Structures are given as structure tokens and as C-alpha cells.
Amino acid sequence: MSGITKPQEFINTILAEGIKSYVVYDGSDREIARYEAPVALSVGNNCIVTKMSYDGLTTKIVAMLETTGTWTQPMQDAVDAL
Numbered sequence: 495m496s497g498i499t500k501p502q503e504f505i506n507t508i509l510a511e512g513i514k515s516y517v518v519y520d521g522s523d524r525e526i527a528r529y530e531a532p533v534a535l536s537v538g539n540n541c542i543v544t545k546m547s548y549d550g551l552t553t554k555i556v557a558m559l560e561t562t563g564t565w566t567q568p569m570q571d572a573v574d575a576l
Contacts, residue, residue: 516569
């Protein structure tokens with residue numbers, strides 16, 4: 495899993511194995527970040543991160559950014575608790 499570096503490799507792995515995700519909300523209960531990774535990905539490896547920006551206090555998303563991040567132990571603990 496740690497060898498995944500290109501977006502297409504993430505997509506191929508997710509299609510083959512499934513996905514786990516961790517979502518971060520702001521004080522208005524709006525999603526501000528979503529971390530997604532193949533089910534078998536271990537802590538410390540790259541994952542896909544989608545960040546959202548909103549129009550003031552509304553729920554209208556005005557910008558999104560997709561990048562890579564690191565899958566952390568607290569994220570894994572939250573997924574394992576389900």
C-alpha cells in the first residue's frame with residue numbers, strides 16, 4: 495500500500511478493495527475535510543484529502559481542493575470503532 499503515489503493508483507486500489515473515510519466538520523456541522531483511503535491502507539501512508547470552503551455561514555460550497563495527506567492513528571481508531 496505505501497507504494498501508492500499517483501491518483502490512478504488510488505482509484506484502482508479503491509475499486510478493487512473498497513474505501514474507508516474520515517470526515518471533519520466545522521462548528522456549523524458542515525463537512526470541511528474528507529480523508530479517503532483503500533480499506534487495507536495502514537497508518538502513516540498517503541490518502542486522498544478533499545477540502546471544502548463555504549460562502550460565509552451558508553452551506554453553499556464555493557471551492558474544493560483535492561490533494562494527498564497522511565492517514566493517521568486517530569482516523570484509523572475512528573474507523574475501527576464502527
